[in-house]
Amino acid sequence: MIRVEQLYKSFGPKPVLQGVNLEILDGETLTVIGGSGCGKSVLIKHLVGLLRPERGQIMVDGVDITRLTEQELTKVQGRFGYLFQGGALFDSLTVGENVAFGIRHLKPMPQFLLERRVSETLAMVGLSGVEPLKPAALSGGMRKRVGLARAIAYAPRYILYDEPTTGLDPIMADVINELILDLQRRLKTTAIVVTHDMKSAYKVSNRLAMLYEGRIIQVGSPEEIQHTTNPVVRQFITGSSVGPIKVPMAGPMSGKSQ
Amino acid sequence: MKEGVRSVVEPPLRWLGERFLTLAEALGQVTKLFRQTITWLYKVEARNVMAQMVEIGVRSFPVTSLTSLFTGMVLALQTGFSFRKVFNEPLYIGSVVGLSLVKELGPVLTAVVVAGRVGASIAAELGTMKVTEQLDALYTLGTHPVRYLAVPRFIACVTMVPLLTVYADSIGVLGGFFVAFVRHGVPSSVFWDEIRLIKLHECYHGLIKSIAFAVIIVVTACYKGFTCGEGAEGVGRATTSAVVVSMVLILVSDYFLSAALVALGIGR
Ligand SMILES: Nc1ncnc2c1ncn2[C@@H]1O[C@H](COP(=O)(O)OP(=O)(O)O)[C@@H](O)[C@H]1O
Ligand SMILES: [Mg+2]
Numbered sequence: 325m326i327r328v329e330q331l332y333k334s335f336g337p338k339p340v341l342q343g344v345n346l347e348i349l350d351g352e353t354l355t356v357i358g359g360s361g362c363g364k365s366v367l368i369k370h371l372v373g374l375l376r377p378e379r380g381q382i383m384v385d386g387v388d389i390t391r392l393t394e395q396e397l398t399k400v401q402g403r404f405g406y407l408f409q410g411g412a413l414f415d416s417l418t419v420g421e422n423v424a425f426g427i428r429h430l431k432p433m434p435q436f437l438l439e440r441r442v443s444e445t446l447a448m449v450g451l452s453g454v455e456p457l458k459p460a461a462l463s464g465g466m467r468k469r470v471g472l473a474r475a476i477a478y479a480p481r482y483i484l485y486d487e488p489t490t491g492l493d494p495i496m497a498d499v500i501n502e503l504i505l506d507l508q509r510r511l512k513t514t515a516i517v518v519t520h521d522m523k524s525a526y527k528v529s530n531r532l533a534m535l536y537e538g539r540i541i542q543v544g545s546p547e548e549i550q551h552t553t554n555p556v557v558r559q560f561i562t563g564s565s566v567g568p569i570k571v572p573m574a575g576p577m578s579g580k581s582q
Numbered sequence: 583m584k585e586g587v588r589s590v591v592e593p594p595l596r597w598l599g600e601r602f603l604t605l606a607e608a609l610g611q612v613t614k615l616f617r618q619t620i621t622w623l624y625k626v627e628a629r630n631v632m633a634q635m636v637e638i639g640v641r642s643f644p645v646t647s648l649t650s651l652f653t654g655m656v657l658a659l660q661t662g663f664s665f666r667k668v669f670n671e672p673l674y675i676g677s678v679v680g681l682s683l684v685k686e687l688g689p690v691l692t693a694v695v696v697a698g699r700v701g702a703s704i705a706a707e708l709g710t711m712k713v714t715e716q717l718d719a720l721y722t723l724g725t726h727p728v729r730y731l732a733v734p735r736f737i738a739c740v741t742m743v744p745l746l747t748v749y750a751d752s753i754g755v756l757g758g759f760f761v762a763f764v765r766h767g768v769p770s771s772v773f774w775d776e777i778r779l780i781k782l783h784e785c786y787h788g789l790i791k792s793i794a795f796a797v798i799i800v801v802t803a804c805y806k807g808f809t810c811g812e813g814a815e816g817v818g819r820a821t822t823s824a825v826v827v828s829m830v831l832i833l834v835s836d837y838f839l840s841a842a843l844v845a846l847g848i849g850r
Binding site: 369372373374398401402404405408409410412413415425426429 | 711714715716718719720721722723724725726
């Protein structure tokens with residue numbers, strides 16, 4: 325179980341997280357929704373210790389990871405799989421080596437098993453025979469799927485998906501959605517998805533949480549969120565430009581303000 | 583009145599203070615990077631080290647050959663003319679060319695060339711990895727960027743730069759001999775006798791410095807890459823600054839290292 329308590333983080337003078345409270349139960353898929361730049365990536369980077377908060381606690385299986393040293397953190401990180409927003413594939417390695425990377429360093433196994441695991445995992449994300457390619461030879465959507473294969477190859481307990489469907493065509497997006505559901509059903513993985521794709525959010529989540537102005541303003545099941553009375557959440561899920569959410573407009577007076 | 587004084591005095595003081603804090607912080611981070619690199623030295627994958635040795639060492643041979651060859655040649659040319667003016671004949675070309683190369687120009691020029699070629703590429707590569715979240719990905723996949731990226735580059739640099747230096751010294755001396763023999767008519771036995779007079783500790787003087795320069799190059803480049811700013815602009819800035827900073831550090835530290843080594847009796 326993961327519990328986030330009163331998490332604060334700013335970059336320089338700019339506050340990003342201002343007291344986030346959130347609980348992720350074992351086996352569930354929780355989706356964090358929120359506008360671009362509201363701090364969704366920053367929030368999940370804290371969960372694996374990639375960023376350190378100014379204040380607050382992050383309890384992972386009963387341990388506050390904000391207080392761990394780098395060495396101790398490495399052990400915790402082995403329990404997490406992380407799909408990065410842009411894939412973050414190692415471009416000096418082949419696709420196969422990328423997918424094998426986590427297994428090599430976290431759960432070593434004999435070479436023949438490793439190779440089989442790599443091709444199985446790639447097949448799960450709808451790719452096969454791409455092992456010898458370099459990431460530069462792949463399309464954006466393929467890169468994302470390889471990134472996903474790399475994150476799940478070593479069967480982590482928790483998987484963090486940073487915008488798994490952004491930039492994919494609708495069919496491929498649905499393949500990824502099915503995959504997230506499948507992993508949850510078969511491997512009982514706990515997942516935290518970050519997205520602003522509402523279709524995907526409704527489909528994969530047990531619960532949704534809306535991040536707005538540095539705080540979680542509502543948590544609930546997909547039905548509860550769909551029938552919310554909170555005007556901010558309403559505006560976001562219906563995708564309307566009219567409402568309480570301030571939309572920074574391009575114009576001569578924009579720029580440093582906001 | 584008081585307010586006026588304050589408004590004049592405060593900005594430069596604030597600027598200085600901020601500069602000082604930034605520098606102190608950078609020094610702290612560099613020290614940490616260096617310490618981590620040393621602690622992980624033995625836990626490195628041989629495959630990665632080999633790849634870096636090829637990249638850093640082998641690929642630097644052509645440019646090192648050219649620079650040192652022409653440096654040796656121009657040294658012989660100029661020494662010959664200068665000493666002709668003083669002694670009426672081209673004396674001591676072998677000694678001047680040999681000693682300058684072995685103690686100073688070999689190590690410094692090789693380091694400067696490597697800083698430009700290798701320092702830039704390390705900073706750009708690591709910076710790009712930082713910007714595209716590959717460094718974060720390394721963390722989440724159970725490795726530390728310093729261990730996986732900095733350590734192999736460190737080992738490769740610290741072994742290959744002295745090797746390149748020895749090679750540069752030899753090529754430079756050959757170039758010097760060629761010009762001394764052909765242009766100034768120095769007999770080959772005279773030239774090589776003078777080269778043979780170079781003491782072993784004088785060679786150590788150059789080699790020790792080249793190891794220090796290698797450390798400067800690789801630590802600066804890794805630090806600049808790891809702390810790279812956002813986007814393509816950040817990578818560009820990290821690359822430039824890695825090259826400039828390491829070149830300045832090489833030339834400045836060269837003086838102090840030489841003085842210290844001579845004080846220790848190495849290469850007096
Ligand atoms: N390493 C960083 N340094 C400075 N600012 C950052 C950094 N990471 C994120 N930010 C800022 O934090 C805010 C939230 O970013 P992010 O979490 O990436 O947004 P998103 O919700 O789209 O994922 C952005 O305004 C971004 O500029
Ligand atoms: Mg993001």
